[in-house]
Amino acid sequence: MPASPSTARAINDRLALRLLQQEGPLTAGQLKQLTGLSRPTVADLVERLTASGLITVVGESGEQRRGPNARLYGIVADRAHLAALDVRTESVAVAVSDLLGREPAEACVPIGGDTGTGPAVEQAVTLVERVAEEAGARRLHTVGIGAPGLIDPVTGELRNSTGLPEWHRRLVAALQERLPSARVIVENETNLAALAEQRDGAALGRDTFVLLWLGHGTGAAVVLDGTLRRGASGGAGEIGFLPVPGTGALPSATDCTGGFHSLAGAAAVVELAREHGLPCPETGREPAAAELVRHAVTACASPADVSLADAARAARFLDALADRVALGAASVVALLDPGCVVLGGEVGQAGGDVLAARVAERVSRMAPLPTEVRPSTLGGGAVLRGALLTARDRAQDELFAPPGAPAHPAPSPGG
Structure with a gap:
């Protein structure tokens, strides 16, 4: 059945707006060439999108040509502002940008483990408001949040998970209360990292891959045939609970101690480095683990700059770490055959x-x-980037739809 005129217009408008978002300002002639639409159809959609305030004339394609076809049209970037949050166990990072993601304002604050739930939530919400003000955002259209733990696939809410601070779950309601006009979206942090790596990082151009997150904790994001797989309960990729040899115990339904997390989480990486004689900080913090791995890589790459003993210790440490990481990676490969495993997070990037x-x-x-193993190019910043991309997708899906047009869900990785 052929599409109705209104549906056809909506499809054409979305196509043109996506091209303007991806390619930058274009002339009506260039839109005609890229979309394959007729000249009258392109003229109509340009007039329609200009009248709706979504695009505007931003220049001309050449001084030798004047008239409508020489005008360059671009998206009105400040039509909507977006916020992204990377919520960690002891910190929160925020980025705010316009609809084109240009020069986002960013900030991060630590939130100590002894901070009460109310003060922690207030710190996070206040940071969002401050960064939005710095970015010149009068109103936030969409807020994307990346958080550890399980996301309910039906409600989209962060489920209560053992070991996560209570302020994580309270934050979503607080943001919705303080920003009543904004859409608030919550997604698992590893899934968002996979989206960012696929759009801008190590998995660019791949529609099937697994991201193995190596940070404070461990996780995996599974993208098969262009679709992010969340699982029946939203828990696909909880690889920290994977029983593996070498831990001396088994994980339980409420504690991943004894699982892959005990081999490859930040605390385990720091302890492994200590066992191999590398100088270590007192805590198993995520940045400390990444720093140890980075120093070991440097020692192996430039053995002339360190003693032979130090280079040998660094190589043995990396070999032992690779043994551990490979247990999780090989398990994923045997089950899913993704063809590509990205070592994500700060530790994956540092390695x-x-x-x-x-x-x-x-x-x-x-x-x-056969499996290619690639290091992350975005590291820990992938979560914030993925949250911003998700917020932009949702905002564009709404803004790029003319009144009365059918709504479409925001694309998942590869979609």
């Missing part, structure tokens, strides 16, 4: 090609399926 090559060699011996 770079040196750690990725070690893991790839071990996976090739443990699983019969």
Whole structure:
């Protein structure tokens, strides 16, 4: 059945707006060429989108040509402002940008473990308001939040998870109360990191891959045939609970101690470095673990700059870490055959090609399926980037739909 005129207009408008968002300002002639639409159809959609305030004339394509076809049209970027939050166990980072994501304002505040729920929520919400003001955002259209834990696939809410601070769950309601006109979206942090790596990072151009998150905790995001797989209860990728050899215990339904987390989480990485004689901080913080891995990689890459003993210790540490990471990676490969595993998070980025090559060699011996192992290019910043991309997708989905047009869900990774 052919589309109705209103549906056809909506489809054409969305196509033109997506092109303007991806390519930058275009002339009506360029829109005609890229969309394959007729000249009258393009003229109508340009007039329609201009009247709705979504696009405007931003310049001309050349001084030698004048008239409608020479005008450059661009999206009105400040039609909507977006916010993104990366909610960690002991901190929250915020970014605010316009509809085109240009020069986002960013800030981060630590939230100590002894901070009460109310004060912690207030700190986070106040940070959002301050960064929005710095970005010149009079009103936030959409807020994307990346958080650890399980997201209910039906309600989209953060489920109560053992070990996560209570302020995480209270934050969503507080933001909705203080920003009543904004749409607030919550997504698992690892899923958002996968979206960012696919759009802008190590998984660029791939529609099937697994992101193995290596940070304070461990997690995995599964993208198969262009679709992010969340699982029946929203828990796909909870690899920290995966039983693995070498931990001396088994995880439980409420505690991942004894699972893959006990081998590859930040505290485990710091302890492993200590066992190999590397100087270590007192705590198993995520940045400390990444710093240790980065120093080891540097020692292996530039052995002339360190003693032979230090280079040997660094190499043994990276080999032992690769042994551990490969257990989780090989398990994922054997079950899903993703063809590509991205080592994400701060530790994955710090390990770079040196750690990725070690893991790839071990996976090739443990699983019969050809698999490329790549280091993250975005590291811990992937969560904030993914949250901003998700907020932009949702905002554009609403703003780019003419009144009365059918709504479409925001695309998931690869969609």
